[in-house]
Amino acid sequence: MLHHFLEANRDALIERTRAKVAARYAPRASEEEVAVGGPLFLDQLADMLRHSDASIRAMVESASEHGRTLLERGFTVAQVVHDYLAVCAAITELADETRAPITTAEYQTLHRCLDEAIAQAVTEYTRRREQIITDMETERLGTLAHEFRNALGAAMLSFQTLRAGSVGLGGSTASLLDRSLRRLSALVESSIAHVRLESGRRAAERVSVRELVEDIEVAAAMEANSQGLRLSVGHVEPGVELVVDRQLLAAAVGNLLQNAFKFTRPSGSVSLVTSYTAERVLIEVADECGGLPPGDVEALFHAFEQRSANRSGLGLGLSIARRSVEADGGLLHVRDIPGVGCVFGIELPRVPASP
Secondary structure: OHHHHHHHOHHHHHHHHHHHHHHOOOOOOOHHHHHHHHHHHHHHHHHHHHOOOOOHHHHHHHHHHHHHHHHHOOOOHHHHHHHHHHHHHHHHHHHHHOOOOOOHHHHHHHHHHHHHHHHHHHHHHHHHHHHHHHHHHHHHHHHHHHHHHHHHHHHHHHHHHHHHOOOOOOOHHHHHHHHHHHHHHHHHHHHHHHHHHHHOOOOEEEEEHHHHHHHHHHHHHHHHHHOOOEEEEOOOOOOOEEEEEHHHHHHHHHHHHHHHHHHOOOOOEEEEEEEEOOOEEEEEEEOOOOOOOOOOHHHHHOOOOOOOOOOOOOOOHHHHHHHHHHHOOOEEEEEEEOOOEEEEEEEEEOEOOOO
C-alpha cells in the first residue's frame, strides 16, 4: 500500500522535499520550513493515507491539527500549500524512479488526501490566525483605554488641585499635569498612526527633511527639558527631500525620541542626527540607555514588547514606527553600543530637490 511506501522511503522523500522547498523561488522558504516542513507534511500525509478507509473525520482532525502547528511555527498560507505540493511531487518522482507498485486507485487516494489536507490545514490556519488578530486587537484596545484613563485621571486631579489655589504653577503638581497632557498627546498620535496604517490610507507628499526635523525638534526639546535631559539636533542642509506620508514619518521619529527619553539615564543626552547621500536619507536617534537588553533585537519591534524594568506605555511605539517607515519604502534598524546606549535609524530613499 502507498502508506508503506511512504514509511519505507521516509528519509529519501524528506531529502527530496527539502531540496524542492529550498529551491523554490516564491514564496521564499525559511530555515524553519526547510528543516521541519518536509517531515511534518510527510508524516501527516502518511497518517491520512493510513486512515483512508476510515471516516473523513480522522483526516479532517489530522489536517486541522497540522494547520494549527504550522501557524505556531510561523508558516504562511502560501508555504502550507506549496509544501504539500512539494511532498506530492517528491512521492511521484521517487515512485516512478523505483518503479514502486502503486496502483492508479492509490494515486487517486493520494491526491484526494492531498486536496483534503490542503483545504483543512488552510481553513484551520486561517481561522486560528483571525482569532489571534482579534485577540490582539482586543488586548490593544483594552490597554489603550487603561492608559488613557490613567493619564486623563492624573491630569484632572492635577488641574483640580491647581484651580483650588493651594499649590503654585512651578511645583510638582503642575509638572504632573504637564506630563499627563504630554502622555495623552502621545497616545492620540500613536492611535492615529495605528489607524492610518491599518486602513492603508497614506498621504504621500514631497517633504523637506530640514522642515520636518525643525518641527519635531520643538516638541522634543520641551519633552527633554521637562525630564531633565539634553537634546541635540544636527543641522540639515536645505534641499534634502523625501516623498513620504509626513504625519506617519513624524510619528515614527517622535516614537523613537519618546523611547529614547524614556530609557536614557537621568541627566543624560539624546541626539537626533540626519545624514544623506545622493540616494538615501538616514535619520538616527541615539540615547544613553546603557545598551539594549538581552534577547532577540528584532523582538523589540513586536507589538506589546517591553523588556526593560520601565513598563509604562503600551509597548507599541517601535512596532508602529517600523510599520510607518516600511509603508514609505524605508527601513528601521537599531545598533547597540554596549554600556552606552543604542541608535535607532530610519533609512529612506531620497528624491531630487524641487527646482
